[in-house]
Amino acid sequence: MSESTRRERAKEAQTAPEDDHVSGRLTRRTVLAGVAVTTAAVTVGVDTPTVAQSAISDMEAFTQLSAALTGLPAGKLAPTTDSIGIKQQYFNWLNEKEPAAFASLLNIAKRRIAENKDTAPQAMIDELRTSDSTNFLARSIVLMWYLGSWYSPANLKRLVDERSSRVPVFVPHTVISPKAYTQGWVWRIAQAHPMGYSDMQFGYWAREPAPIEDFISRTAAKGT
């Protein structure tokens, strides 16, 4: 329960299930490094998963995969008490747009988590790079979380394939939803907010921004 005495409640609040984030301090550098890792390589080869990992749900696999790709805590991407529900919206979007490649990615994630949860994040990234279909969809997922927009894997591949073209490649994109627009992590990492939408306190612009940990990784109440 969340309620008992004031002190108990404050303590419970600090350890409530929503706080069940992946631990560890994140900085802008480590987050951006995570993005770089996921978007750097182009490799070939298809690995069709054959191992069933029924104990891990598709959503859990998606959450862990997203955390590995973005460098953001799974508990922040998908809080236990989730009033926004953006993970479900992204999950549904991927299922609709790229069902086969998405299934492959989920299989990779499930298998690697089942093998070893600690090494799973890097193992997932290493494996998904071995196929264009999973590699470029992984990039789409990174951009989805960071920008709230959809850049299709085909267009991202074209960006690589035509990188020596004299004509700049235009990569079209779609804002996934009004909700997705407000939830792009790029804004929080920049200690800012999207144009036209802010959860910050009135007058925030006159003060120093809060530390980046407060935006992306803090798991306990301040001042405690």
Added chain:
Amino acid sequence: MHRDHSFRLGLINILGLIALAGWSQTSSAQSPRSPTITPPAPQCNLLHDLVPDPADPTSFAKDSNGKPTLSPVDAATKDKILTSGLPCAEIQSDKGPDPAKTPIENRQRGFDFYSWLTFIAMNSPAANRKGIETSQPDTPTVWERVSLGRADDDSQNFMQLLDVMLSKRDKPKWGERIIPSSCQAQHARKPNLMVVRMIEESFNQPFKTGPLIDQRGNYAIFDILMNKVMFDYIVGNNLHTQAGQVSNKNAGLRIDFPSGQHEKDGKGDPGAIMLKVSWKILEPEDDKTKFHHVQALVAMPTSPDQQSDPPCLEKTLGLIGFHVVHKTVTRPQWIWTSFEHVDNVPEQKDVDAGNLKGSYNFYDPKCTTDCPVNQTPPRPWHPEPENKLKFRAGPDGKVFKSQITRVVPLTEATKDINDKFHSILSNTVWKNYILIGTQWPSAFPCTADRSVLPGAPLPKTDFEKQPDMNCAPAPTFLANSTLETYSQGEVPQASSSCMGCHGNATSYQRPKSPNGVYFNQSDFTFMLEKAQAKAGPKR
């Protein structure tokens, strides 16, 4: 203006009570001067949606499978629930008996249960707070007691905002009403009528999006009230005038209204609570028995030429919308509860399916052509004295009537809890009111933020509330069809979110020096913006 002296409690008594309760103020400019006023401690309602642990009523018992059980709301528990009083804070859990429910669904059920308990406590008879079953449609409620001239010193009463934010330098007194000059003669004859003044906020919706006109062509009327805890904080900190807010003394005040809280034994205090209500003018053709209603004097605004006295109209007002906003120790972003009358509007999906009642307060099911929904009336919007409280007729002689639908349907869980509570209110007018929803801040590390400032009062709030002022409101959007009519929907920054909007509320405070940092957030209430008097308060 005429002060209503039917109220028996004098200023001396108020001050004495405050002194006994231990009024304390810090002198530090950086620490809030929070009057730690403890009103006569009520027995807080500790009921919640799960069957409690006998050893700790704020927790829940587990069955043989280790799961909680839902608290029954039925004939067997009716008396207990209807007489349980006001919750001082919410009790909820992410656990529930149904494994298919998500943590947020379980918590939402807990908050909605809290909202119904609050609604029952607020609308119980002022003269018998455990007797809502005996209520008649016109029985004065707890929150109306002061407004109807029957005030006493009970901390559970409420006062209308305009009786606090006075136009002159006087310090408001708890329970004392200000009667507009145009209504004084009628008030003298009928001192127990509610008095409503038609300022812009009384007829225009948030963000000045327009008035709401019922199917008889009358304006819907809105009113704002506060409880004694809020009143004491505002007056104690001299925030009831613009002059007080901008004073150097308040330059460092970080506004932080007291929070509701309870202990396991039920002791506690309710903290700050504010109300916003909406009324429909009931005409002879209306079935008064379906509405909770009051007799009121409605003071019309002065005519634009300022030459003639505005009329003061005696009307029967039927309750159609009811917001309760409650700050609690674990929800410093407040809890936002919204009820409305069951016959206000159809849901849009019911319109699409042709599944309609015979009539609604703000929707005409017979109008099938040229009745666009959720449109604002043609301008100008202000009520004109000669039209009384009817909206003006257009060039064709017709009076505009709002055609409103509910854009976001109630959830099945909300309908379910409404059905349960209606089953125990079936003999009262209150069965005609439905919970629309409860919005609450769902990001727990965020809501638990504490100030790092030394000497900050309990609960130690992180006043800057950065980077997230609102802590993930759940649900993200919530709109009452009579109070946020024109901002329904689910579009960020455009659609109604209680916290998303009120998180931007400010006061008139300013820093001591021109280069100082402004810190004038007003703790989720726009009430302070209604302060009028610019001269200093009378000493």
